[in-house]
Amino acid sequence: xxxxxxxxxxxxxxxxxxxxxxxxxxxxxxxxxxxxxxxxxxxxxxxxxxxxxxxxxxxxxxxxxxxxxxxxxxxxxxxxxxxxxxxxxxxxxxxxxxxxxxxxxxxxxxxxxxxxxxxxxxxxxxxxxxxxxxxxxxxxxxxxxxxxxxxxxxxxxxxxxxxxxxxxxxxxxxxxxxxxxxxxxxxxxxxxxxxxxxxxxxxxxxxxxxxxxxxxxxxxxxxxxxxxxxxxxxxxx
Amino acid sequence: xxxxxxxxxxxxxxxxxxxxxxxxxxxxxxxxxxxxxxxxxxxxxxxxxxxxxxxxxxxxxxxxxxxxxxxxxxxxxxxxxxxxxxxxxxxxxxxxxxxxxxxxxxxxxxxxxxxxxxxxxxxxxxxxxxxxxxxxxxxxxxxxxxxxxxxxxxxxxxxxxxxxxxxxxxxxxxxxxxxxxxxxxxxxxxxxxxxxxxxxxxxxxxxxxxxxxxxxxxxxxxxxxxxxxxxxxxxxxxxxxxxx
Amino acid sequence: xxxxxxxxxxxxxxxxxxxxxxxxxxxxxxxxxxxxxxxxxxxxxxxxxxxxxxxxxxxxxxxxxxxxxxxxxxxxxxxxxxxxxxxxxxxxxxxxxxxxxxxxxxxxxxxxxxxxxxxxxxxxxxxxxxxxxxxxxxxxxxxxxxxxxxxxxxxxxxxxxxxxxxxxxxxxxxxxxxxxxxxxxxxxxxxxxxxxxxxxxxxxxxxxxxxxxxxxxxxxxxxxxxxxxxxxxxxxxxxxxxxxxxxxxxxxxxxxxxxxxxx
Numbered sequence: 001x002x003x004x005x006x007x008x009x010x011x012x013x014x015x016x017x018x019x020x021x022x023x024x025x026x027x028x029x030x031x032x033x034x035x036x037x038x039x040x041x042x043x044x045x046x047x048x049x050x051x052x053x054x055x056x057x058x059x060x061x062x063x064x065x066x067x068x069x070x071x072x073x074x075x076x077x078x079x080x081x082x083x084x085x086x087x088x089x090x091x092x093x094x095x096x097x098x099x100x101x102x103x104x105x106x107x108x109x110x111x112x113x114x115x116x117x118x119x120x121x122x123x124x125x126x127x128x129x130x131x132x133x134x135x136x137x138x139x140x141x142x143x144x145x146x147x148x149x150x151x152x153x154x155x156x157x158x159x160x161x162x163x164x165x166x167x168x169x170x171x172x173x174x175x176x177x178x179x180x181x182x183x184x185x186x187x188x189x190x191x192x193x194x195x196x197x198x199x200x201x202x203x204x205x206x207x208x209x210x211x212x213x214x215x216x217x218x219x220x221x222x223x224x225x226x227x228x229x230x231x232x233x234x235x236x237x
Numbered sequence: 238x239x240x241x242x243x244x245x246x247x248x249x250x251x252x253x254x255x256x257x258x259x260x261x262x263x264x265x266x267x268x269x270x271x272x273x274x275x276x277x278x279x280x281x282x283x284x285x286x287x288x289x290x291x292x293x294x295x296x297x298x299x300x301x302x303x304x305x306x307x308x309x310x311x312x313x314x315x316x317x318x319x320x321x322x323x324x325x326x327x328x329x330x331x332x333x334x335x336x337x338x339x340x341x342x343x344x345x346x347x348x349x350x351x352x353x354x355x356x357x358x359x360x361x362x363x364x365x366x367x368x369x370x371x372x373x374x375x376x377x378x379x380x381x382x383x384x385x386x387x388x389x390x391x392x393x394x395x396x397x398x399x400x401x402x403x404x405x406x407x408x409x410x411x412x413x414x415x416x417x418x419x420x421x422x423x424x425x426x427x428x429x430x431x432x433x434x435x436x437x438x439x440x441x442x443x444x445x446x447x448x449x450x451x452x453x454x455x456x457x458x459x460x461x462x463x464x465x466x467x468x469x470x471x472x473x474x475x476x477x478x479x480x481x
Numbered sequence: 482x483x484x485x486x487x488x489x490x491x492x493x494x495x496x497x498x499x500x501x502x503x504x505x506x507x508x509x510x511x512x513x514x515x516x517x518x519x520x521x522x523x524x525x526x527x528x529x530x531x532x533x534x535x536x537x538x539x540x541x542x543x544x545x546x547x548x549x550x551x552x553x554x555x556x557x558x559x560x561x562x563x564x565x566x567x568x569x570x571x572x573x574x575x576x577x578x579x580x581x582x583x584x585x586x587x588x589x590x591x592x593x594x595x596x597x598x599x600x601x602x603x604x605x606x607x608x609x610x611x612x613x614x615x616x617x618x619x620x621x622x623x624x625x626x627x628x629x630x631x632x633x634x635x636x637x638x639x640x641x642x643x644x645x646x647x648x649x650x651x652x653x654x655x656x657x658x659x660x661x662x663x664x665x666x667x668x669x670x671x672x673x674x675x676x677x678x679x680x681x682x683x684x685x686x687x688x689x690x691x692x693x694x695x696x697x698x699x700x701x702x703x704x705x706x707x708x709x710x711x712x713x714x715x716x717x718x719x720x721x722x723x724x725x726x727x728x729x730x731x732x733x734x735x736x737x738x739x740x741x742x743x744x
Contacts, residue, residue: 010473012466013347013384014392014429027389029349036429038349038389040469055473056387058275058294086294086356127354128305152387211473331578335587338580342696345716422711432718436698438711439595444728447708451724 007044010055010211011037017050025051041154042211055211059085059153059183061122061131066140068148068181069133071116074109081118081133084150084183089131091120096135117143119179119187139179146177146189147196151207153184158210159203166206166216173223174199198226245402245414252414254283258407261397261457266377266468268385276386278468280378283411284368289378291386294356308353312341314375316364336372343376343425343435344383347390358388369412370398376425376435377465384469394434395465396425397457399450401442406449408457422447424454428462491693498681504689505534510730512673512685512738517634519642527643527664531635534687535625537569538632540639541618544646544664546655549605549612557604557612561590563619563632570624584714589619589633591710592670592701599640600665606650613645615664626687629699629712633672637744640664669744670709673731674699677717682727684734698724700731704739708732 003018005011017028018035027039028050037043041052061067061083069081069089078092093108094100112118118133119140125131135141151159159180160167171178176190176199186203190196202219209215246252256262262283271277274290281287297303314336318324329337340362348358360382362375373396380394400410402418415421420440426433433455442450494504501509513534522528527542549556563586565573578586593599604613617639619632644661676686676694686694695717701710708728713719719727738744 010470012393012469013390014427015466016429029389029391031391031430036391038391039387040384040473054387056276056385058387086296086353088296331583331587334580334583338584339712339714342714342716346718350716427718430718431720433713433721433724434718436711436713436719436724438708439591441595441703441707441709443707444732447711447728448725451721455721 003045003050005043008042008211010040011043011052012040013038017043017052018045021048023049025049027052027054027057053211054154056152057154059083061085061087061089061125062182063122063125065122065182066119066179067122067133067183068117068119068143068179068185068187069183071112071114071118074112074114079108079112081120083120083131083133083181084153084185085131087125087130089120089122089133091118091133091135095123095133112142117148117187119143119181143187146187147193147200149186149188149200149203151184151186151203153182155207155210156180156182156184158215159186159206161216166219169220170199170202170223173227174202178203198223201226243417245417246405246407250405252402252407254411256409258405259453259456261409261460262411264461264464266381266464268381268468268472274382274386276382276384276388278378278381278385280374280381282370282374282377283409284366285364285371285374286366287371287374287378288363288365289375289382290361291358291379291382291388292361293358293386294353294388295358297355297357303355303357306354307350308348308355309357310341310345310348310350310360311357312337312344312360312362312379314340314362314364314372316367316371320364320367336375339435339437340372340376340379343396344379344394346432346434347380347392347394347427348383349389349391352389358383358386367412369410369415370423372435373397373423373425377461381465381469385472392427392429392432393462393465393469394425394427395458395462396423396435397454397461398423399454399457401440401446401450406446406453408453420446420450422450422454424451424458426455426458426462428459486689486692490689494690494693495679498678498683503683505687509681509683510734512630512734513687515634515738515741517638517742519638525639526645527639527641529635529638529642530622531631531638533627533631533634533685535623536627536631536687537621537623537625538628538635539620539622540632540635541620542639542643542664543616543618544643545614545616546606546611547614549609553601554609555605556601557599558614559590559593559599559601559617560614561586561593561617561619561636563589563621565621565624565628568623569621573621573624584712585621585628585632586619588629588699588710588712589617589636589672591712592633592672593617593636593640595709596668596670596701596703598637598666598668598670600667603665606648606655611655615640615643624688626689626691627674627685630672630674630685633670633701634742637669637671641666641669641744668703669739670701670703671735671738671742671744672699672701672710673734673738675727675730677715677719677723680723682723682730684730698727698731700728700735702732702735704744706732706736
């Protein structure tokens with residue numbers, strides 16, 4: 001019952017990872033009792049389960065996920081939303097208007113138009129049907145300000161950090177509000193563009209270096225360095 | 238086919254471009270070369286220069302081409318007008334249509350098509366310069382582009398041809414050998430699963446010669462596979478190295 | 482190509498195969514009944530209609546004169562075109578040839594060309610200027626599977642039926658004389674296709690088997706038993722052992738067919 005990898009080893013699709021008594025975890029598959037990688041990533045095992053943390057993947061909707069999307073199309077009874085997934089999502093007019101929807105009276109494009117950004121929750125999804133969104137909860141709905149960036153969705157947990165430590169640190173040090181869409185779209189809203197830029201740079205740094213060790217320390221250091229000159233400028237003025 | 242008396246391989250077994258019978262041309266592979274594609278790769282296989290880009294999985298356009306129970310892979314193999322000595326019309330030729338189909342069918346066995354029903358993955362292959370064996374080099378690059386797009390795969394797909402020039406079975410024919418040789422056998426292969434996903438042949442071979450050619454092509458595939466894997470890993474190791 | 486038949490039917494096919502049986506009661510290595518009619522279109526220089534089970538293919542050959550290719554100035558030209566005519570299947574649509582008909586034409590072409598079935602050197606009228614051009618048009622009339630084998634046999638049968646005008650060349654001028662002569666042939670390739678379903682190889686798959694099978698492989702062989710064309714198709718794969726096995730079966734079947742056809 002051997003395994004064929006070292007912890008955190010970089011593997012490519014098709015590489016044999018384990019044989020025998022092992023179970024295929026994320027980004028792996030099993031054929032004839034052998035576990036193979038199906039994506040490029042870092043391999044690890046958890047008891048008898050072999051996982052690959054993908055360095056490259058796309059977002060697949062899951063019920064309850066918070067995502068950030070762009071309105072693509074205004075339809076008769078709702079909107080089509082691009083959530084950077086293999087499937088476009090639907091947002092029903094009745095969900096937004098919170099009352100029965102009357103096509104003859106309601107001009108949907110006045111509420112949300114093509115190009116508008118929204119924070120939404122996946123209300124339902126299965127492979128046979130496009131995902132349905134809802135915005136009927138606090139914190140969800142149209143985005144009016146801030147900056148958007150995209151990361152590989154598999155990097156989101158790293159940006160969040162252990163028990164949210166990484167993201168809280170960035171929020172605190174930059175005074176920005178940050179919403180992490182699990183689809184890899186991130187909204188950063190700060191008081192100034194400069195603060196937003198620092199937060200974005202920090203997040204991009206995490207994305208690029210997510211598979212290296214000592215990341216938290218480097219990000220702490222990065223934020224400190226960035227903070228200094230900003231403050232100096234303020235005192236000079 | 239050829240009335241030429243010129244030998245393609247000399248008495249010492251050296252070919253027109255200086256290679257031995259079972260020697261590959263030099264290869265260069267690069268992953269993630271296009272910023273707008275979900276995944277991309279560039280290959281130089283001898284004088285072949287080929288770009289591959291992958292998009293998706295995404296909604297299919299037009300929508301009626303989507304399948305309710307599976308993902309659809311679409312491939313377009315296309316040669317640039319300046320890729321060959323005589324300008325090639327940019328309109329797709331019958332050869333390009335057939336190659337697009339066999340390239341697609343060589344990649345499909347590597348994908349989990351049933352996992353993402355109603356979606357499509359598009360692979361575009363642009364041959365910038367052609368020097369024999371473009372379909373194989375295209376497959377090697379296309380597989381990298383798909384892996385780089387983060388689409389789950391059973392294995393990488395790698396391709397290489399063998400053939401017959403004069404009376405010798407040789408590996409990886411270049412343009413002159415392809416045109417003047419007596420047989421060409423392109424093979425695509427999933428090395429970890431020991432599965433052949435493309436096999437074509439034109440020319441004349443006995444069945445024992447065919448067996449030899451297929452085995453030689455598979456050995457070539459295994460060698461290219463090592464470079465293919467390395468190219469994919471390199472993209473993600475660059476960061477690691479600059480840190481240390 | 483899939484989702485043409487119900488899941489129950491697909492399962493039935495797979496279960497039968499496990500016991501070495503097929504829905505139409507053939508053995509795994511049996512071809513369907515083959516019937517050839519030659520000379521069915523009087524206005525074509527050559528023609529043949531082939532029935533392979535319920536699959537039906539008509540091939541017409543037209544011979545015209547034209548320019549040779551610059552790299553073969555002393556040789557006549559052969560081209561193969563295939564039409565998946567809408568009468569043949571509810572899935573065929575009118576319009577320009579799609580990837581399936583182009584592949585079909587190119588595989589049929591390869592078998593004839595690479596085996597040098599037509600003696601193109603005898604089709605030269607004036608070197609570099611004028612040669613005979615042989616147009617082989619494959620017309621699929623009813624699609625019940627294995628169009629490649631049916632079309633390849635029909636194309637060969639039509640070529641063997643082709644009559645050329647009796648001519649002589651004087652000072653580069655073509656003079657048509659009384660009577661006809663056959664198209665100069667020097668090889669008779671035979672094409673055999675196998676399908677793979679659940680790692681089982683079967684010869685001459687028909688339509689329902691085609692919609693279940695994950696891949697196919699075609700071998701064309703000449704009179705000397707050498708292989709002159711191969712084409713793998715479909716979204717599955719073959720192990721190297723399966724390819725060897727398939728090539729052996731195809732070669733044996735070709736010998737058997739050759740005897741029957743007296744080619």
